[in-house]
Amino acid sequence: MINNNFQITKNKENQFILEINxxxxxxxxxxxxxxxxxKKSISEDEIVDDIKGIKGYENFTxxxxxxxxxxxxxxxxxxxxxxxxxxxxxxxxxxxPEKHLNYFSFLIKLFHLNFFWTxxxxxxxxxxxxxxxxxxxxxxxxxxxIEWFFSFFFLVFIMLIHELGHVVASxxxxxxxxxxxxxxxxxxxxxxxxxxxxxxxxxxEKVIVNLxxxxxxxxxxxxxxxxxxxxxxxxxxxxxxxxxxFGIILFNLNPFFKFDGYWVFSDVLKIPNLRAKANAYLVSLxxxxxxxxxxxxxxxxxxxxxxxxMLFIWCLITKYIVLNFDIFFKRIKxxxxxxxxxxxxxxxVITLILAFRIVYGFVxxxxxxxxxxxxx
Ligand SMILES: [Zn+2]
Numbered sequence: 001m002i003n004n005n006f007q008i009t010k011n012k013e014n015q016f017i018l019e020i021n022x023x024x025x026x027x028x029x030x031x032x033x034x035x036x037x038x039k040k041s042i043s044e045d046e047i048v049d050d051i052k053g054i055k056g057y058e059n060f061t062x063x064x065x066x067x068x069x070x071x072x073x074x075x076x077x078x079x080x081x082x083x084x085x086x087x088x089x090x091x092x093x094x095x096x097p098e099k100h101l102n103y104f105s106f107l108i109k110l111f112h113l114n115f116f117w118t119x120x121x122x123x124x125x126x127x128x129x130x131x132x133x134x135x136x137x138x139x140x141x142x143x144x145x146i147e148w149f150f151s152f153f154f155l156v157f158i159m160l161i162h163e164l165g166h167v168v169a170s171x172x173x174x175x176x177x178x179x180x181x182x183x184x185x186x187x188x189x190x191x192x193x194x195x196x197x198x199x200x201x202x203x204x205e206k207v208i209v210n211l212x213x214x215x216x217x218x219x220x221x222x223x224x225x226x227x228x229x230x231x232x233x234x235x236x237x238x239x240x241x242x243x244x245x246f247g248i249i250l251f252n253l254n255p256f257f258k259f260d261g262y263w264v265f266s267d268v269l270k271i272p273n274l275r276a277k278a279n280a281y282l283v284s285l286x287x288x289x290x291x292x293x294x295x296x297x298x299x300x301x302x303x304x305x306x307x308x309x310m311l312f313i314w315c316l317i318t319k320y321i322v323l324n325f326d327i328f329f330k331r332i333k334x335x336x337x338x339x340x341x342x343x344x345x346x347x348x349v350i351t352l353i354l355a356f357r358i359v360y361g362f363v364x365x366x367x368x369x370x371x372x373x374x375x376x
Pocket of ligand 1: 162166210213214260
């Protein structure tokens with residue numbers, strides 16, 4: 001049911017945004033007109049009169065208003081199938097940025113628009129050149145021991161720097177994030193920044209806020225490269241740190257996972273709910289009796305590439321599981337062998353969990369879309 005716990009606003013790009021329970025939706029003009037009037041407790045008769053002023057709605061009636069509320073608006077309030085900005089399941093709050101604004105504010109200068117784009121592209125090029133020039137280091141990485149131990153702490157540090165980047169970028173556009181929190185994405189522990197008000201920004205502002213985390217990580221890369229050429233004794237450790245940081249950056253830019261790259265992609269193309277649309281399109285392709293869903297070309301292309309990409313990942317995982325099946329069971333036979341192969345066994349178990357989680361996610365979203373189809 002529609003309660004009064006919502007915000008309905010118009011952003012700088014004349015899009016209408018509905019915020020309910022910390023989730024945001026792009027809605028049409030009619031929904032905007034109805035909800036902004038409900039919020040002000042304007043009577044149904046007056047709402048109907050106002051709607052009649054919109055082209056194509058001249059014959060609007062109270063009955064149609066009730067139907068509209070039931071079919072178009074109530075589902076938004078009960079929505080299960082939405083493109084939540086925050087796919088991380090929250091466990092606890094790490095920092096409330098509003099309490100520490102003074103500490104961050106000097107960093108806002110880094111988001112001066114011309115400087116931002118120049119520095120972003122320059123650093124991406126420098127990082128790529130560095131990898132290219134030092135490829136031979138990858139052959140030595142299997143021999144790293146103590147370095148892997150330090151990399152855990154570095155990983156935590158990087159995650160914090162990344163979120164700080166989002167926070168400072170949003171402060172640049174006068175949005176104060178609710179919190180930096182810790183939670184789980186898929187099966188992985190992760191940090192996130194709660195940016196429910198990001199919908200108020202225009203397209204390019206949104207893109208910069210979404211790239212803010214990667215931007216800060218690129219500065220870390222630059223520092224690591226400097227140290228790499230300066231400190232001869234720590235080359236292995238610094239190269240490992242660089243690889244981890246750059247790996248996370250590339251992973252984040254990939255538009256097929258729901259990380260920063262996905263949001264940039266869907267903002268640049270101005271397609272909200274891109275993933276949900278792609279999923280619905282893919283499901284309509286494999287349904288035997290149903291009709292094919294009509295979508296704009298870019299959603300179809302994204303959907304197909306997404307499917308191919310996930311299939312590729314799935315094949316890699318399956319291949320790994322099958323090829324290592326024998327070895328895994330040989331190594332868990334004795335305690336001694338378990339103790340000596342802990343890293344290998346842990347890797348195998350995590351891969352197994354990941355495989356099950358992907359199958360579960362696929363089956364779950366298939367049924368969710370089917371259920372939604374039946375309701376409509
Ligand atoms: Zn991010």
